[in-house]
Amino acid sequence: MNRRQFAKFSVLASSAIAFPNINYGKERSSKNPIIGHGDFKYKVYQDWGTQSPLKYPVKDCHEMVQDKKGRLILLTNETKNNVIFYSRSGKVLKTWGHDFPGAHGLTLHQEGEEEFLYITDHDRHQVFKTTLDGKILLTLDFPKETGVYDKPEQYRPTETAIGPNGDIYVTDGYGQSYVIQYSSKGEYIRHFGGRGNEENQLKQAHGICLDTRNPDNLELLVTSRGAKEFKRFTLDGKYLATIKTPGCAINRGVIKGKNLYFSVLETKTPWAYDGMVIVLNENNEIVSAPGGSAPKYIDGMLQNMVSDNISFMNPHDVCIDEDENIYVPQWLSGRTYPVKLERV
Known part of the structure; x- marks a missing residue:
């Protein structure tokens, strides 16, 4: 049984017995201890977040954010503890959440001195705004106001982004790939995108983020994961441009300084376990691909990326x-x- 076959077997077995795949990453230290390219290289700490599966179980570890206290907040669809707070050293500080079986998207937003979480649940077809202690403050149900949905089951939200005025943008990544815009109070404003092949449409609008790299010209970056690209929109939903990421099925974008980061779910199929991370500069050019091949451009065109x-x-x-x-x-x-990647 080769590594991929064994890993697949371990996933199936662990799904049944609720224990993590303990063999994952064991080849890491001997074969490739440092990953990445150029100025963005990293040492891999495979066991950084590992916990007792009996005390702190997880199913799918979907998303993470960091609050102003430095705590790392993980969202999982395990209803024994949907939300897990980590210290930077990997210690669990607290947990909460038992009601989000389809927990998927996690966004942190600061209003004044207080921070709030936005959680999407594609199984419940809803989006929730909560305090950091888990109190639900706002619930967004399926957007019947749009006129494009007949029933909640057609709507499977995957991500949120919060505009500078508090507007809430929700991507229906596992539904009809619309982006729905609400006021900070949850009032419907508009929708745009939608599944299709036109330049302003999307193929699996999996993620969205507010691009703050140019403060005078804020934009929305919306993932079209099925097409292995992301698209730029104005805050009122007007299409601007498409940036292709060939070979990379990207999730949501994350802004840090002048750089844009994406996790890459896979390049071929999830069963190949061939994901990576990509780092883009302020011109949306990939400058490093930890866990993947070095980015290569020919005549300004990015060549297909390959996982290690x-x-x-x-x-x-x-x-x-x-x-x-x-x-x-x-x-x-x-x-x-x-997993933690420590920049070197």
Whole structure:
């Protein structure tokens, strides 16, 4: 049984017995201890977030954010503890959440001195705004106001982004790939995108983020994961441009300084465990691909990216701390816990 076959067996077995894939990453230290390219290279800490599966179980580790206290907040669809707070050293500080079986997207937003979380649940077809202690303050139900949905089951939200005025943007990544815009109070404003092949349409609008790299010209970056690209929109939903990421099924974008980061779920299929992380500069050019091949451009065109097939299984998000270390939660990866990439 080769490594991929064994890993797949471990995922299936762990799904049944609720234990993580303990063999994942064991080849890492001897074969490729440092990953990445150029100025963005990292040492991999495979066991950074590993916990007792009996005390702190996870299913899919979907997304992570960091609050102003430095705590790393993980969202998982395990209803014994949907939300897990980590210290930067990997210690669990607290947990909460038992009601989000389809927990998927996690966004942190600061209003004044207080921070709030936005959680999407594609199984419940809803989006929730909560305090950091888990109190639900706002619930967004399926957007019947749009006129494009007949029933909640057609709507499977995957991500949110919060505009500078508090507007809430929700991507229906596992539904009809619309972006729905609400006021901060949850009042419907508009929708745009939608599944299709036109330049302003999307193929699996999996993620969205507010691009703050040019403060005078804020934009929305919306992932079209099925097409292996992302698209730029104005804050009122007007299409601007498409940036292709050939070979990379990207999740949501994360901004840190002048750089844009994506986790790459896979390049071929989730069962190949061939994900990676990509780092883009302010011109949206890939400058490093930890866990993948060195980015190569020919006549301004990015060439197909390839995974190293060892660093990750199915990366689903990235969280970048103040030292520009990267934390990587993973989907359908044998209940494994987040991985830390320490910048070197």
